[in-house]
Amino acid sequence: MNTPSPQGISIQVRGLRKSLGGQPVLNGLDFEVRQGEIFVIMGPSGSGKTVLLKHLIGLLDPDEGEILIEGEPIGQPGVMDRHRMAMVFQSGALLSSLNVGDNVGLYLSEHRRKPPAEIARIVAEKLELVGLKGAEQRMPADLSGGMRKRVAIARALVIEPQLIFYDEPTSELDPLIAVTIGEEILRLNRRMQVTSVVVTHDRELAFGIADRIALINDGEIVFIGTPAEVKANPHPLLHQFLTADFNFDTKRHAP
Template sequence: MPNTKPDAAPTSASQTKRDESPVAVRIEGLSKSFGAHEVLRNVSLEVAPGEIFVLMGPSGSGKSVLLKHIVGLEAPSAGRVTVDGLDAADPATRHAVHMALVFQAGALFNSLSVYDNLALYLREHRLGTETQIREKVRHALKILSLENAERKSPAELSGGMRKRVAIARALVMEPQLMLYDEPTSELDPIMSATISEIIATLKTQTRVTTIVVSHDRDLALGIADRVGILMQGELLTIATPAELRRSTDPRISDFLNPQINLSSPRFKQLETAKTS
């Protein structure tokens, strides 16, 4: 059974009406270096309230580092990131704006049931009585079609179900801004499509601003309002999916539609190394 506590009067935090309106994100001249290594160079972009913005790029292009700046886990070397007009690097912003980050690996607690994973944030912040928390948790589980999983441990679930639990856990926070770090990684094509549909549906249902870091071409071109492409720490372009499909920039077409060339010098070098 879910771990429950007796109902108690909500604290002032739970009595205060939570602002659920979507927020804007603005990045101005963002640069970030770790020692001599420059990861981001003069990146500027805006994400509109209620938009699905997907950030793509090769591995090591700085996508996850940029995401960490938005949630305030990294401070810029230069430039500024604001969420709802507030400095993302200021810890107070995380209290003023309701943000939820869905980690690539899910970051679930295997020692807790699915139900208790979802209830943890609400209990820790005393956001309602146990009855109110139960209603929110079960509502989120229903939206993600996880009603039959609430008593299970995350270790008992498939990769796709763990992703859905992580999204449900973010959903109970009633976020104004949802951020996803590679939400379809390590999933089969069918489950990747399911997760993509869930992200798009949640945006429609909750009007939440959504930022997704992903390598998944089908996700980006299928659900994004706009897509930003980072390469070597620089923002190459921001475009709609339709504009990206029509792009004649070879860097974009090569990234979105890579070709396997068995006659390439690199492949021949590998073949030579295998036989030597």
């Protein structure tokens, strides 16, 4: 087995603002993700969750404000190289031209971190960890949504990250696979002390794994707290979001 990464890392977000196509998406966000915690960002669709995540991983630059990783601005040269970070995309974002094994080992082979035999061993080990033992030769197109996500998690694990971002990890998955993915996130966090930032609107996942939850709406943080604090908070939007359910008035719709 590889040595687990020593410790997760912290992130501070200060006054983050971003507009896309003239529309403000993030309106001055301030929050901190602590070392080794599972921080869940929840919010309705279009509230700016994914845009926020792309800022945190360095794929987008803010219009205003800053993001600090272990106290250093993310844009400063070398900061992103000093810390090992990985992202599990909503779609998995596996390279469709590579098989599962090559996808999972891509980071190691491109950065020439290990000899090919060692890479193959690590790939097999990570795939086994996510329950996909022996899937190396399969192509991404032949995998189900859940399997693709698990391969994406295996690919993230190969980096031995100190920080993992998950974008909607349970979307498009059946409840059983969603639970497996949730357990996987929790297990990795507990075993390797990886800091995890999870963007989701899956309430069950959020309350099942989070150390703290942030609710974001219209590009602003509505509330940050532990799952218990979120449940106890009387904010109407929180209440609405947490209790939303189907409530058809059958009389009104009956022909």
